Amino acid sequence: MNLQPYIQDIPDFPKKDIIFKDITPLFKNQQAFQSAVEQLIAICPEPGSIDKVIGIESRGFIMGSIIANRLNAGFVPVRKQGKLPAEVISQKYDLEYGSAILEIHKDAIQEGERVLIHDDVLATGGTAKATQALIEKLGGTVVQFNFLIELVFLKGREGLNAPVGTLLTY
Ligand code: AMP
Numbered sequence: 557m558n559l560q561p562y563i564q565d566i567p568d569f570p571k572k573d574i575i576f577k578d579i580t581p582l583f584k585n586q587q588a589f590q591s592a593v594e595q596l597i598a599i600c601p602e603p604g605s606i607d608k609v610i611g612i613e614s615r616g617f618i619m620g621s622i623i624a625n626r627l628n629a630g631f632v633p634v635r636k637q638g639k640l641p642a643e644v645i646s647q648k649y650d651l652e653y654g655s656a657i658l659e660i661h662k663d664a665i666q667e668g669e670r671v672l673i674h675d676d677v678l679a680t681g682g683t684a685k686a687t688q689a690l691i692e693k694l695g696g697t698v699v700q701f702n703f704l705i706e707l708v709f710l711k712g713r714e715g716l717n718a719p720v721g722t723l724l725t726y
Contacts, residue, residue: 557591559592560724562588563705564581583618593619596619605627605670605699608664608670609623609627609674610634611674613634613658615675617633620633634659635660636656642661643661644661645660647693648686651680658683660690662694665691667695668697669695669697670699671696673688674701674703675687675701678701678712681716688718699719700720701716702721702722704723705726706725706726
């Protein structure tokens with residue numbers, strides 16, 4: 557199933573000259589949502605080969621938790637500063653628009669665990685790269701990144717130190 561019709565371009569959101577890729581039409585449609593799950597699972601490593609799936613706040617949580625379940629892995633949220641309740645480690649990162657700090661619970665990943673990182677959109681790669689840094693600080697290994705959408709012209713994958721899978725490219 558072609559998922560492209562379910563991605564909505566929103567010009568000038570959240571600020572001028574950004575074309576925001578809105579994935580809510582995809583999640584709203586039962587068949588598109590189910591197909592997106594199956595297409596993502598098809599590009600993932602085998603169930604049992606991943607210990608933890610990381611979902612990046614907040615749109616990465618939706619598919620990230622489903623992927624985790626399908627791969628028989630745990631799910632771990634990476635969130636913006638100040639949102640996680642227990643002890644965290646932090647990493648500063650640059651966005652296509654602005655900069656911020658990402659956090660993960662200190663006990664979320666054990667030394668040597670195999671990790672898959674999921675988010676909705678790969679743009680400049682700053683967010684995904686910071687997430688990889690958090691995983692590696694905790695002793696984990698990033699086995700794969702996957703995204704619903706890759707903005708290829710921003711070359712985000714060049715900064716990522718593991719295989720990258722995406723369903724839709726622009
Ligand atoms: P980046 O760090 O530049 O790769 O940005 C990735 C993060 O920002 C992801 O969590 C995306 O959800 C969001 N993002 C960046 N650019 C866009 C865009 N054009 N449309 C939708 N989300 C975006």
